[in-house]
Amino acid sequence: MKARRFAKISGKLPGVKAAAVVKKTAEFVSPSIARFYPLAVESAHGSLVKDVDGNQFIDFAAGIAVLSTGSTHPKVVQAIKSQAEKFVHFSYTDFYYENLVELSKRLVSLVPGDFQKMVYYGNSGAEAIEAAMKLTRNYTKRTTYLAHSGAFHGRTMGALSLTASKPIQRKGSLPLIPDVVHFPFPYCYRCPWKQSFPECDYYCVDYFKEQYLEKFVPVDEVAAYFFEPVQGEGGYVPAPPEYFKKMEFLRKDGVLFVDDEIQTGVGRTGKFFGIEHFGIVPDVVTIAKGIASGMPLSATVAKAEVMGSWKPGQHASTFGANPIAVEAGLATLDVIKSERLLENAKSVGGKAKKRLVEMMAKYEIIGDVRGMGLFLGVEIVKDKLSKKRGEEEAKQIIDYCFHHGLLAITAGRNTVRLIPPLNIPEEVMDEGLDILEEAIATVNAASSKA
């Protein structure tokens, strides 16, 4: 085992204090929350996290892709403090404040598309999706939505109707919104049609046309097509490069394209938005998670013509665009630019991916390595040939990582995801990868004996 500079674990986890927090949480907090391991946070700075017992971890989870500029970036903290001293809340549903204009101007210029755009603000990803659902129905006067199997768009009743990544998320909540049509995502490693890319020539698109549009979906009743450019909770699965371009035929029939950038956005993939890797311009973009470095803020950005179809009173949210969150959003955008975090995501992420690909050649239990920038997934399998999902093995890997000072989590059933802060220093990333490799080697050795 290599000596560690950043990860410092003293003794058995959870420690005494963390165990007490876990116990009390179970007593008072909803059991619907599924956690990966007993981390009880005391403080976090940059890419390092301390727990209540004084252990230190490297952060490959970033509050689930939220801490884009790392924990407590001084410029973000200063922005939060300054705004808190001026006014904490005023509700943009009824009043005006200047920083909201500034953030909106910057967001519309960052979202792809050389046309006028407008922004609706909420607090969470699901709220951004709810807004996009209501907006696209309102504008098109149509009712149907298209979404992918494996998609994750949130857990509120509307967003949940689009979500199709795990049955447990819907359990006990049915029925949901009717008129949502799910169709397979082009998950090339597990192609639903057992084809291989690129020889398949995008058979997935032909299948969708033949089996959906020609059989039962009246396309002129479809309001919008919701998609993640790289599926997140579905297992860190990027669509193949030309996929969204090939799906653009839907636009001729008036279907709006809603690009869910809640997990892929704000520089995570090395470009500001994930869709920029795919060369299409969506009509609506949903943003949350990383936009305010941890303050709750979400945005639904749409073509002005589309958002202009709403009349006063049709949609709003008391806490949306909280002025402190807006300041944190502005500071986040400043830091991303001034500290060149897209470049860091590209270079540190690129090197990490290269190392993961090398690991894939060494370890039987790595089936696939995917993603771009600092949005990386390692799919764990029982063995390369059968591709049987290594769900237990993936859990063992993140558990090993936790006990050795690395916070990594899974996505989908059997993918380990790497989503550190966008400003993670290379040496911290390298040490995190050392721990991850050790974990994979350990689980690989145990599984080859089994």
Ligand SMILES: Cc1ncc(COP(=O)(O)O)c(C=O)c1O
């Ligand atoms: C792509 C995507 N959309 C929507 C959501 C929902 O966001 P929230 O949990 O903030 O409601 C998530 C959350 O993980 C997500 O990854």
